[in-house]
Amino acid sequence: MAQALGEDLVQTSEGQDDSSSLGSDSELSGPGPYRQADRYGFIGGSSAEPGPGHPPADLIRQREMKWVEMTSHWEKTMSRRYKKVKMQCRKGIPSALRARCWPLLCGAHVCQQNSPGTYQELAEAPGDPQWMETISRDLHRQFPLHEMFVSPQGHGQQGLLQVLKAYTLYRPEQGYCQAQGPVAAVLLMHLPPEEAFWCLVQICEVYLPGYYGPHMEAVQLDAEVFTALLRRLLPRVHKHLQQVGVGPLLYLPEWFLCLFARSLPFPTVLRVWDAFLSEGVKVLFRVGLTLVRLALGTTEQRLACPGLLETLGALRAIPPTQLQEEVFMSQVHSVALSEQDLQREIRVQLARLPESTSGPPPRPQARLPGAQAIFEAQQLAGVRGGTRPEVPQIVVQPPEEPRPPRRKPQTRGKTFHGLLTRPRGPPLEGPSRSHRGSTSFLDTRF
Numbered sequence: 306m307a308q309a310l311g312e313d314l315v316q317t318s319e320g321q322d323d324s325s326s327l328g329s330d331s332e333l334s335g336p337g338p339y340r341q342a343d344r345y346g347f348i349g350g351s352s353a354e355p356g357p358g359h360p361p362a363d364l365i366r367q368r369e370m371k372w373v374e375m376t377s378h379w380e381k382t383m384s385r386r387y388k389k390v391k392m393q394c395r396k397g398i399p400s401a402l403r404a405r406c407w408p409l410l411c412g413a414h415v416c417q418q419n420s421p422g423t424y425q426e427l428a429e430a431p432g433d434p435q436w437m438e439t440i441s442r443d444l445h446r447q448f449p450l451h452e453m454f455v456s457p458q459g460h461g462q463q464g465l466l467q468v469l470k471a472y473t474l475y476r477p478e479q480g481y482c483q484a485q486g487p488v489a490a491v492l493l494m495h496l497p498p499e500e501a502f503w504c505l506v507q508i509c510e511v512y513l514p515g516y517y518g519p520h521m522e523a524v525q526l527d528a529e530v531f532t533a534l535l536r537r538l539l540p541r542v543h544k545h546l547q548q549v550g551v552g553p554l555l556y557l558p559e560w561f562l563c564l565f566a567r568s569l570p571f572p573t574v575l576r577v578w579d580a581f582l583s584e585g586v587k588v589l590f591r592v593g594l595t596l597v598r599l600a601l602g603t604t605e606q607r608l609a610c611p612g613l614l615e616t617l618g619a620l621r622a623i624p625p626t627q628l629q630e631e632v633f634m635s636q637v638h639s640v641a642l643s644e645q646d647l648q649r650e651i652r653v654q655l656a657r658l659p660e661s662t663s664g665p666p667p668r669p670q671a672r673l674p675g676a677q678a679i680f681e682a683q684q685l686a687g688v689r690g691g692t693r694p695e696v697p698q699i700v701v702q703p704p705e706e707p708r709p710p711r712r713k714p715q716t717r718g719k720t721f722h723g724l725l726t727r728p729r730g731p732p733l734e735g736p737s738r739s740h741r742g743s744t745s746f747l748d749t750r751f
Contacts, residue, residue, distance in 0.1 A: 345571050346452045369399045383680045394583035397576050404495045410582040412679040413503035424499040427471035436473040436481045447490040464498045471502050482517035484562035514671045520664030528553040529654040545607045551616045561589050573630045585675035587647050591640040599623050644674050
């Protein structure tokens with residue numbers, strides 16, 4: 306039986322290793338090009354066929370039809386049925402429809418419609434030599450065993466170069482962050498370059514503002530928030546991390562900045578992204594807490610990690626059988642962390658930040674908690690900016706020719722008090738016309 310505060314792990318079924326490709330630099334010495342690519346495009350990956358626990362084909366078709374119906378009337382769906390969208394995202398968006406659903410969830414389709422031709426101008430413009438050199442050095446490191454990014458002259462690496470360059474021109478004050486590379490690469494696996502660019506813009510500026518700038522002030526704040534959540538939800542693990550000197554900045558930036566693209570099996574990465582684009586940064590905290598619990602949740606696991614290096618190794622070497630998408634995501638969604646809990650902890654840690662911290666202060670209020678908040682913000686901005694159809698105004702017609710004033714009715718003795726109380730004397734034979742009308746009104750129940 307699990308102990309209090311979730312210290313012990315929930316035992317998961319030992320299934321097939323569906324690790325696919327983690328996209329790390331260690332894969333540069335992988336197998337030759339003669340190996341077959343799996344269903345996600347990774348050469349030599351182990352996801353050629355769906356693993357155990359994967360939904361059957363008929364259930365996938367049913368989910369595809371639901372997503373087609375929801376996305377065909379997206380504004381109506383988001384306005385009235387967002388709970389259904391959230392539940393379908395938790396079940397996983399069908400692979401065939403992620404290219405359609407991701408831009409809708411994050412609001413990139415609205416940005417693209419409001420700025421036609423912007424990406425083409427940015428892609429054709431010369432980039433800053435400083436950023437272009439750095440980006441070019443990082444291209445081969447992004448999923449080197451994926452068939453899109455194998456060749457330096459292939460459309461994958463060239464598209465990645467254009468998307469990252471376009472962002473440095475779009476936000477020159479932010480520039481380029483190396484963690485944007487794997488994020489943009491995952492987007493390019495599913496979307497054309499222009500749509501991938503606008504999704505990257507939404508992730509950097511709406512979901513995770515302050516993450517990819519020169520100071521990364523939001524990452525430092527979220528590291529403190531994560532530590533506080535560990536102290537509350539996993540106190541024994543938190544105490545162990547303190548004793549061995551493992552702070553959150555030693556492992557959390559790689560998780561959060563890359564949206565776990567380098568830390569989880571690729572099928573699980575896609576499921577995390579489905580939930581993240583729907584529910585916001587809360588999902589990243591839930592995933593991080595789940596990984597820490599899987600790595601260090603038991604007493605035996607903590608005793609096997611007496612020092613800093615052993616503890617970091619445990620956090621990075623969770624068995625892939627425990628990270629399979631269905632089992633892992635069910636644990637993620639069961640973490641006791643609501644949006645209200647997260648916002649409360651953010652306010653507490655924001656007030657504790659020292660004023661001498663270099664760089665701009667974090668602005669967590671600029672971060673929107675998921676697809677519903679983004680949809681409402683874009684709807685409101687559209688009404689203010691006049692991009693949406695204007696609401697018809699009520700036109701007051703001029704009055705007709707003046708009518709003669711009505712004669713004031715005789716109301717003496719006919720007040721509401723008189724109607725509600727029985728008068729003295731013998732009852733009347735029948736109520737007058739005005740009494741009948743008033744009585745029917747008073748008898749109406751609201």
